[in-house]
Amino acid sequence: MSAQRLSPTPSDARAVPAALLRGQRSGFWAVAFAFLIVMAVATLPSPLYGLYRTRDHLSAFTVTVVFAIFAGGTIGALFSVRFIVVRVGRRGAMLGAVATMMASAGLLAAWKALPGLLIGRLITGVAVGLAAGTAITYLIELRVRANPSASPGRARNIGTAVTVGGLGVGPLIGGCLAEWVNDPLTVPYLLFVALGAVALVGLATAPETGAPSPQGSSRAGGSSRSIRLLAPGALATLTSFSANGLFAGLSGLILATTLHHPSHALSGVALFLVFASGVASQLATNGLPASRVFVLGTISMLIGLALLVTAVRLSTPSLALFLISGGLIGAGTGAVFKGTTGLVLEASAPESRLALTSDLLIALYVGLSIPVIGAGVALDQGASAPDTVLGFAIFVGLGVAGAGALLGHGLKRAQRPA
Numbered sequence: 381m382s383a384q385r386l387s388p389t390p391s392d393a394r395a396v397p398a399a400l401l402r403g404q405r406s407g408f409w410a411v412a413f414a415f416l417i418v419m420a421v422a423t424l425p426s427p428l429y430g431l432y433r434t435r436d437h438l439s440a441f442t443v444t445v446v447f448a449i450f451a452g453g454t455i456g457a458l459f460s461v462r463f464i465v466v467r468v469g470r471r472g473a474m475l476g477a478v479a480t481m482m483a484s485a486g487l488l489a490a491w492k493a494l495p496g497l498l499i500g501r502l503i504t505g506v507a508v509g510l511a512a513g514t515a516i517t518y519l520i521e522l523r524v525r526a527n528p529s530a531s532p533g534r535a536r537n538i539g540t541a542v543t544v545g546g547l548g549v550g551p552l553i554g555g556c557l558a559e560w561v562n563d564p565l566t567v568p569y570l571l572f573v574a575l576g577a578v579a580l581v582g583l584a585t586a587p588e589t590g591a592p593s594p595q596g597s598s599r600a601g602g603s604s605r606s607i608r609l610l611a612p613g614a615l616a617t618l619t620s621f622s623a624n625g626l627f628a629g630l631s632g633l634i635l636a637t638t639l640h641h642p643s644h645a646l647s648g649v650a651l652f653l654v655f656a657s658g659v660a661s662q663l664a665t666n667g668l669p670a671s672r673v674f675v676l677g678t679i680s681m682l683i684g685l686a687l688l689v690t691a692v693r694l695s696t697p698s699l700a701l702f703l704i705s706g707g708l709i710g711a712g713t714g715a716v717f718k719g720t721t722g723l724v725l726e727a728s729a730p731e732s733r734l735a736l737t738s739d740l741l742i743a744l745y746v747g748l749s750i751p752v753i754g755a756g757v758a759l760d761q762g763a764s765a766p767d768t769v770l771g772f773a774i775f776v777g778l779g780v781a782g783a784g785a786l787l788g789h790g791l792k793r794a795q796r797p798a
Contacts, residue, residue: 408522408535410582412542414474415515417575418481419546420553422450422508423628423655424568425488425501427555427647430632431564436494440633444756446501447629451749453505454512458742461513462735470518471588477510478583482576489569509745513738515539516721520733521589533722537666540721541659543741544714548655555648564644610736612787613720614743616674619779620716621747623681623709626772627654627688629752631706634765638692639699650706657707658714665715670722677715678784684708685773685780692766716780717744720787751776 425432429443465473484503487496516539523535553571558564631650636642661680665673687705691698721740728736751772758768 405526406582407586408519408526410579410586411474411515411518411522412538414478414579414583415511415519415539415542416546416549417572417579418477418507418511419543420550421481421485421504421572422454423547423550423651424554424572426551426628426651427558427632427644428565428568430636430642430644430647431558432497435492435565438494439760440756441760442494444753444760446497447752447756448749449498450501450505450508451745451753453502454509454745455505455742457506457509458513458738458745461510461738464510465514465734469588470514470521471583471586473510473514474518474586475580475583477507477514478576478579480510481507482573482580485569485572485576489566489573492565509741512543512741512744513734515542516737517734518589521730522587525587525589536721536725537662537718540714540718541662543744544655544658544662544710544717546655548652548659548710551648552652553648555644555646555651558644558648560645610724610739612783612790613724614739616716616720616780616783616787617740618743618747618750619776619783620677620681620713621744622750622772622776622779623685624654624658624713625748626685626751626755626769626776627651627706627709628748629755630765630769633759634692634702634769635699638697638765639702641699650703653703654706654710655714657710658717661711661715662718665718670719670726672719673715673722674719674784674787677712677717677719678780679712680708680715681712681780682777684710684712685777689770689773692769723787 429438429446432438433443461473464476468476480503484500484507487503488500490496491500516536519535519539520532523530524532554568557568557571561567628651631654632647635647635650661677665676668676684705684707687701687708691701691705694701717740721737724736724740725733755768755772758771759765763771
């Protein structure tokens with residue numbers, strides 16, 4: 381009898397791989413969900429800053445400092461994540477990201493004074509950097525393990541869509557709760573503590589895909605072709621997300637003062653529209669080569685910037701044109717990010733993807749930060765919102781066009797025989 385139990389049957393042999401396959405697939409979606417909620421917390425307070433300003437009499441410059449501290453935490457974590465993953469693995473890094481996000485959300489719910497806001501956003505930035513620097517590579521590896529013959533492109537596209545989409549989910553939830561709940565500076569954060577607990581349970585069942593070697597995690601680990609594309613790709617990511625940062629940083633103020641629509645829900649919906657348009661453009665361009673996606677994104681972004689300037693400088697500023705411009709800017713940014721990520725990662729060896737992804741994401745958060753910080757300084761010095769939009773739109777538009785030209789030149793160089 382015992383011999384019979386110890387001898388595997390053909391059905392047992394088939395059942396083990398099937399169970400492993402289910403684990404890889406469920407782990408994939410658990411990682412995607414965890415990544416989504418961490419990215420959402422990155423932008424969750426955006427519609428809430430008006431409430432902080434009113435309650436604590438914060439200046440535009442102080443809110444800029446809050447954002448700068450968040451960006452600093454994110455960028456610092458992105459610089460460090462490749463070394464953390466070597467020690468704790470990709471699942472460990474994602475578990476740490478979610479746990480850190482829960483700690484920051486709990487702190488922000490409990491300690492609403494300015495020091496609590498500053499410390500909470502710094503910790504949030506660390507969580508976002510850990511998740512963003514790990515998740516896309518983790519998703520690709522889980523996809524390949526589940527189906528070794530599958531292209532990693534679908535997993536990469538889902539990862540980039542979650543990156544952009546999560547940034548839109550946060551302000552939508554924050555804005556709607558701010559409009560309709562009794563304690564808008566507590567409830568949104570507690571909601572994400574609960575979602576984080578769900579994410580931790582899912583991640584605990586996700587398989588580890590193995591940490592890269594220290595050599596593979598270094599900056600120099602990519603092929604010569606991917607290194608040639610990294611610098612212009614990072615610059616393109618930086619400038620494209622500067623367009624998103626311009627809209628995200630000024631939309632609440634413009635809605636309240638220029639367009640006379642001070643609704644927190646509308647502010648959240650406007651930001652959701654920007655980032656949701658980015659996801660839509662990524663999904664709509666699935667069949668196109670990365671280089672064409674990049675070009676289409678650049679065109680959409682430039683048109684969106686022109687419409688944004690027009691919307692706020694008309695004799696009667698237009699809410700409809702303002703929202704359309706946000707949609708075009710978001711769609712363009714999403715397409716550019718997808719295009720640059722595809723071009724760089726397709727040219728890279730698997731062991732160097734983590735480092736290259738982190739480099740692109742560092743550029744993303746620097747890009748988001750520049751207009752927010754710069755606009756905060758300009759407004760604090762007395763500039764009007766329409767004039768600030770005009771100045772930064774010219775700066776960002778020239779940057780986007782220049783980055784596109786540099787990336788095109790980098791592609792031609794990379795395609796030459798060695």
